[in-house]
Amino acid sequence: MTYLKTRETIFSSTLQQQKIKRCKMKITIISGSPKGEKSVTLQYLLYIQKHNPQHTFETFHVGQTIKSIEKNKPKFDEIIESVKTSDAVFWITPIFYFLIPSQLKRFIELIYENKAEDAFKNKYAAAVSTSIRFFDTTAHNYLHAVCDDLKMKYVNFNSLDMWDMFSGSKRKQLRLFAENFFSIVENKEPVSIQYPPLSTDKIKAYTPGEAKSKVDNSDKKIVLLADGYNKNTNLGKMISRFSDSFTNDIQIVDINQLDMKGGCLSCIRCGYDNKCIYTDGFTDFWKTTMKNADIIIFAGEIRDRYLSAQFKMVFDRSFFMNHTPFLIGKQMGFIISGPLGQIANLNYLFSAYVESQNSNFLDFITDEEEDSKLIDSLIDTMADHSITYSNQGYIRPHTFYKEGGMKIFRDDVYGRLRFTCQADHRWYKDNGIYDTFPQRNKFVNRMNRKFMFLTRFKSIREKVYREVNTEMLRPIHAIAIDPDK
Numbered sequence: 032m033t034y035l036k037t038r039e040t041i042f043s044s045t046l047q048q049q050k051i052k053r054c055k056m057k058i059t060i061i062s063g064s065p066k067g068e069k070s071v072t073l074q075y076l077l078y079i080q081k082h083n084p085q086h087t088f089e090t091f092h093v094g095q096t097i098k099s100i101e102k103n104k105p106k107f108d109e110i111i112e113s114v115k116t117s118d119a120v121f122w123i124t125p126i127f128y129f130l131i132p133s134q135l136k137r138f139i140e141l142i143y144e145n146k147a148e149d150a151f152k153n154k155y156a157a158a159v160s161t162s163i164r165f166f167d168t169t170a171h172n173y174l175h176a177v178c179d180d181l182k183m184k185y186v187n188f189n190s191l192d193m194w195d196m197f198s199g200s201k202r203k204q205l206r207l208f209a210e211n212f213f214s215i216v217e218n219k220e221p222v223s224i225q226y227p228p229l230s231t232d233k234i235k236a237y238t239p240g241e242a243k244s245k246v247d248n249s250d251k252k253i254v255l256l257a258d259g260y261n262k263n264t265n266l267g268k269m270i271s272r273f274s275d276s277f278t279n280d281i282q283i284v285d286i287n288q289l290d291m292k293g294g295c296l297s298c299i300r301c302g303y304d305n306k307c308i309y310t311d312g313f314t315d316f317w318k319t320t321m322k323n324a325d326i327i328i329f330a331g332e333i334r335d336r337y338l339s340a341q342f343k344m345v346f347d348r349s350f351f352m353n354h355t356p357f358l359i360g361k362q363m364g365f366i367i368s369g370p371l372g373q374i375a376n377l378n379y380l381f382s383a384y385v386e387s388q389n390s391n392f393l394d395f396i397t398d399e400e401e402d403s404k405l406i407d408s409l410i411d412t413m414a415d416h417s418i419t420y421s422n423q424g425y426i427r428p429h430t431f432y433k434e435g436g437m438k439i440f441r442d443d444v445y446g447r448l449r450f451t452c453q454a455d456h457r458w459y460k461d462n463g464i465y466d467t468f469p470q471r472n473k474f475v476n477r478m479n480r481k482f483m484f485l486t487r488f489k490s491i492r493e494k495v496y497r498e499v500n501t502e503m504l505r506p507i508h509a510i511a512i513d514p515d516k
Contacts, residue, residue, distance in 0.1 A: 063135025333369025
């Protein structure tokens, strides 16, 4: 046994020496977690570092220090200098509300504002995230597109569950992910570009016309969240034109004037009773102004591949309600200035957001249409539909966005997240979310027991499969043709 251990130790030591002899590279890690060193995601990069001692890693906690980075140019420059002298970049981040945290989003904006794009050009890049995999795809699509826009050589991503570190097979896959990434960088292999540059060439100055008829909104509360309200911009003109479509004033809220001290800290304090650790005015605003609205419109400009970091902060801070839909039964629409039509991921993301709130998606109105009259018509139509659908109580049937997402939440809140997300657990119990577990459907269970037994017999099995389509259709068809239903 001692001999075997000695052989194993020698082999391990030799392997480490071989790694060190390989090409040494400098890797810059840009961490988006507001938790800094206490980030779960960071632990996976520490694991990668442990298994790749031949490389040098330099980590910057931009998610935790974004306010000081904004105010202190030398701090920003230090990060950019590290990127310039690196062989590759790891973007590491938790998933916050369909995307990256607002803090990391703000850092990406600073790259453009400080004209530091060239530092990232031709640098190899990969992304690592941790989450319960609720819309991790939209976050990674975003990061991939940003890397393509920065002319980086984006290789791959690794979307990890928070608890993957406990699995030997998952750790092995993480080691292989890193090994393959470093091999590609070392060998300077080519990578494909999946997201072509955005073009704003076709976006013209919007000239609104007068609303020919106004929609009566006397008994409806309409709230429009705007990222600034400059009436001379396309966005400002579209907001004004939408407001003018109604008989009564709507409430326009500039998100830059909201009382928000900062972005979500992922402290999980709100998990017990939906009380945010911040003592600013945001939660009261969300619980009153937003909750009491019948119709909600989000209005903003495209910044890189999303709206602004400020808008992302609004969505992130609304997570004090955790994994429960809060803006239930609303009519929601979007007025966006910029090339939304070229960003399918953003369309997908916001459509999913509306469904996750158990609300109805109205439309996206953008200034991409060259004909101002057509934009006017689209605005008028959305205004009309917002009132009509609100009066009807119409909510479009939900798709995989809502159904798949809620099942992820249901399973994790019932299981490992129950003690940290007790407010969710109480809401799920009170609102029948746990009743959707398939094993709780008594009718289905009885049917399965009966036919699982009967179909053991070949003659019955053949009869069942011969008639299953007709019998499956019969009760549905009966309701479809029933004049009283």
